[in-house]
Amino acid sequence: MAGTIDVATSNLSSYYQSLDISQQFQYDRKLTPSKEERLPDPFTLKNWKRDINLLPNVAWLDIYKYLVDTTSEFTQDTVKAYKSLKAYSYFLCGHVQDIYYHDIEVECQFCFVKSKILSSTLQGKKAEFYHAWICTNKKSGSILTANCTCKSGLGSACDHVAAVLFKLLAYFQLELHTTTSSSKLSTWNQSKTHTSPRPLKKICFKRPKRSDLLPYSTHTDGVKDTKMNISYADPTAGAAGISEIQLTALKVAAPNAAIFTSFTTNRVHFGIPNGSQGKRIIQHDWSSIPRPITSLYDPEKAKLNSRDLRTISYHAFEEYKKLYTQNSYDKLCAVTVFPKRSPLWKVHCAGRIIASMFHRIAHSINNPNRALIKCIMQYKLEYDDAAVIYSKQMTDSALNCYLVTMRKNHGNFTLKATGLHINSKFPQFAASPDGIIHCECHGKGALEVICPYKYKEGLTNWYKDKDCPISESKLLKENHPYFYQVQGLLLVCELDYCDFFIWTQGNNAGDKIIIRVWRNDGFIEKLLPSLNQVFKNAILPEIVSRKQDRKSS
Secondary structure: OOOOOOOOOOOOOHHHHOOOHHHHHHHHHHOOOEOOEOOOOHHHOOOOEOOHHHOOOOOHHHHHHHHHHOOOOOOHHHHHOHHHOHHHHHHHOOOEOOOEEEOOOOOOOEEEEEEEEEOOOOOHHHOOEEEEEEEEEOOOOOEEEEEEOOOOHHHOOOHHHHHHHHHHHHHHHOOOOOOOOHHHHHHHOOOOOOOOOOOHHHOOOOOOOOOOOOOOOOOOOOOOOHHHOOOOOOOOOOOOOOOHHHHHHHHHHOOOOHHHHHOOOHHHHHHOOOOOOOOOOOOOHHHHOOOOHHHHOOHHHHHOOHHHHHHHHHHHHHHHHHHOOHHHHHHHHHHOOOOOOOHHHHHHHOOOEEHHHHHHHHOOOOOOOHHHHHHHHOOOOOOOOHHHHHHHHHHHHHHHHHHHHHHOOOOOOEEEOOOOEOOOOOOOEEEOOOEEEEEOOOEEEEEEEEOOOOOOOOOOOHHHOOOOOEOOOOOEOOOOHHHHHHHHHHHHHOOOEEEEEEOOOOOOOOOOEEEEEEOOHHHHHHHHHHHHHHHHHHHHHHHHHOHHHHHHO
16 A cells, blocks of 8 residues: 655645645545545656556546546536547547556555646647646556646546546557557557647548547548448449449549448449549558448349249358458457447348347247348338337446446456457357456456336336246246347357346345356257248348348338
């Protein structure tokens, strides 16, 4: 533990001396996590280390909890509207300089990180740097407090502090501590030392997204990255779609037409080469991301009889499976983490049996109805009902509650957001767990969260409900759709266990339940033939021919 320091006799930083008495008291309170412990002023510390391998593992939920719970300046609504915050723009535009680390003392459970952040209000040689530091737990990555030299810095959660946190998050989200990619690491560490005016045509007005994990990823030098604007409404699909001949002619006449910069389809992006008049499209890691399974569509195949269509569809799918390795699907997972349920996420879900549909598919093997097939193909928009809206609104609170609970009993417990998982062994399936968890005692697993709308105030009398997924012995019922879903995501993600967390707003014992569900290989082995049969005989022919799409239009 850090020793107690007498502020009156220790060296005072110039920043501390510039504060008035009330502000000094507020600053002292930040550095006193308990009566027995007083942390040193980071501005007086020496021997800071510029070693990225020492940086604390700060997760998105740590940032969310800190910004929401510790200040009235960032309300819950504001955090949900993170795209409007300057903080994320500061990070993406390279305003955050190098990050330094200080362990305070070996025995101390806390550590400091600090950085300089370029102000956005002054340009050229007049540019000003703000100095921010953040105190985190060495093991868990949870954030204790922070400070910045800007006018709002004493509030602990200014835009500059948040920008440093986002840079830390990107470091671990991109797994730069485990990768050998020097290009990613170099891009992550890019920063500006001054700002300068630019012509209007070179200014990017795109709103930042959390899927933009690296500085400058929101823009390039006047060249638009087509991959960042994917639509799942394919303009080349269907009988009324644009033909390849028309696309080729359009490419020659207008190489920068909107269809080539706004849509990504098999023919638009992969089949038509860039003309000499067009600008070169800059590719990042997106180039190795798989094509959607719906790219197997061929309008000519709609004329085939059912038997021939099934045969040709099966061979087309077998060739599709050979095109991509697990590494390609892992990259797809990485770019679909944020935002959840993005257009790209929907593109790759279409035509696949997602884990949440395993139960419906398994029980419709003899006669899968058209409505189910259309749902899988995403022919019609599905609107969220009150239960789904409530679940989405409560998920962040549930995740935070789960994280706090698990950290009490599991060593170095972490919870990471994750995207769409597809396994190269069976790319006809997909799963999207609410998180990937890991601890020293149990290793890696998945998390599935439900927030029951019907019992949002508590689980009283829930077990008497026939739709309750939990048995009286507090186990997930094997005949319930949630059991199928959990086993499905364990199959796709190749994990051994999943925590099934039931969250309500109630505060009584039993109103929040964590059930650890282990992978049941026997159950999966019996389930797979049914799923594969429906996919091969009903879904795959529809992917190739889209006959039901024509009937519904």
